[in-house]
Amino acid sequence: MRHIPIALLVDDSCPLVHVLRFHWEDVHHREPVTKDGRRMLDYIPNSFLEAYCDVCDRWGIAGKFSIVPAPAGRGDVVNGIQGFPPSETQAWLRTVKRRLSDRFDFTPEGITHNLTVDLTTGAMLPIGESDWSQTQTRDTLLPYLVRALELLKAAGIDANGFTSPWVFGIKSEPEYMVSMVEAQRQVYGRDSSWYFLHMLWSQPTSRPWVAYQDERGRLVSIPANVRDLWWETIDDAHADPKDIARRLYEQTLQVVEAGGLPVVLTHWQSLFSNGAPNGLQALDEFGRLIAQDGRFAWQRCSEIAEMAEQPSNHPTP
Numbered sequence: 001m002r003h004i005p006i007a008l009l010v011d012d013s014c015p016l017v018h019v020l021r022f023h024w025e026d027v028h029h030r031e032p033v034t035k036d037g038r039r040m041l042d043y044i045p046n047s048f049l050e051a052y053c054d055v056c057d058r059w060g061i062a063g064k065f066s067i068v069p070a071p072a073g074r075g076d077v078v079n080g081i082q083g084f085p086p087s088e089t090q091a092w093l094r095t096v097k098r099r100l101s102d103r104f105d106f107t108p109e110g111i112t113h114n115l116t117v118d119l120t121t122g123a124m125l126p127i128g129e130s131d132w133s134q135t136q137t138r139d140t141l142l143p144y145l146v147r148a149l150e151l152l153k154a155a156g157i158d159a160n161g162f163t164s165p166w167v168f169g170i171k172s173e174p175e176y177m178v179s180m181v182e183a184q185r186q187v188y189g190r191d192s193s194w195y196f197l198h199m200l201w202s203q204p205t206s207r208p209w210v211a212y213q214d215e216r217g218r219l220v221s222i223p224a225n226v227r228d229l230w231w232e233t234i235d236d237a238h239a240d241p242k243d244i245a246r247r248l249y250e251q252t253l254q255v256v257e258a259g260g261l262p263v264v265l266t267h268w269q270s271l272f273s274n275g276a277p278n279g280l281q282a283l284d285e286f287g288r289l290i291a292q293d294g295r296f297a298w299q300r301c302s303e304i305a306e307m308a309e310q311p312s313n314h315p316t317p
């Protein structure tokens with residue numbers, strides 16, 4: 001019987017832009033070059049999204065799919081990405097809605113996943129969103145999250161949760177939480193939501209927990225506890241997809257044996273593998289191993305959030 005919930009978190013996905021490549025350059029002032037010396041590609045073609053959807057369809061994979069609303073500050077989901085006809089961004093969004101919305105929840109992930117936007121002028125501040133967020137309060141976090149949701153809503157996307165770019169809000173989490181609850185209420189009229197921030201690799205017992213609940217709404221924290229091993233394919237076009245899938249499956253089993261709920265993290269750029277096929281091949285093989293095991297049921301994050309309990313004994317992040 002398929003009774004163990006499992007979810008895949010896809011971070012950094014967005015139309016066309018290879019977010020990591022620009023994040024390195026603009027936020028970390030680092031050359032966008034892989035460890036094996038290849039230039040990082042600037043863009044990810046729409047055909048890659050179709051190939052990702054094919055793999056998810058084959059194994060019924062479900063979870064969360066980020067949509068960075070204004071990726072790297074180079075255009076946005078409403079007006080299109082700089083350097084491309086708007087029709088390419090619209091086509092990407094149509095495919096996402098048509099092929100993923102049955103099994104994946106959508107979330108923003110910051111506004112740019114890069115430098116912070118000055119909401120008044122639209123200019124970029126010289127600080128990354130994650131660093132910026134750590135010293136903010138609800139006075140500034142709420143309008144920032146509202147802007148992110150409004151962009152997705154204007155593009156016809158129902159975003160029922162939040163993904164935190166890098167560790168957005170980890171040092172201002174009480175203010176971040178109340179801002180997320182209020183932003184969902186303001187933009188979508190929703191009183192139940194969830195978010196991904198915590199990466200608990202050393203706590204395989206972790207399960208999602210109710211992080212916030214009052215008359216304004218309920219918010220569940222969904223932590224990741226299976227590490228993104230696809231990332232290796234960014235730096236090594238020859239990394240063995242079967243070996244990566246086997247190690248992902250082993251991590252998943254460790255979480256289950258510890259009593260945790262397996263939440264598997266990946267990133268758009270680690271599945272893209274800088275243009276090599278091994279990232280998606282590893283996802284295909286991981287999907288096969290999970291199906292072959294027979295005990296797992298892929299679920300979207302909002303389904304997992306419904307089952308979450310009050311934090312009596314959840315691991316402290």
Ligand SMILES: [Zn+2]
Pocket residue numbers: 011012109113164165166
């Ligand atoms: Zn990210």
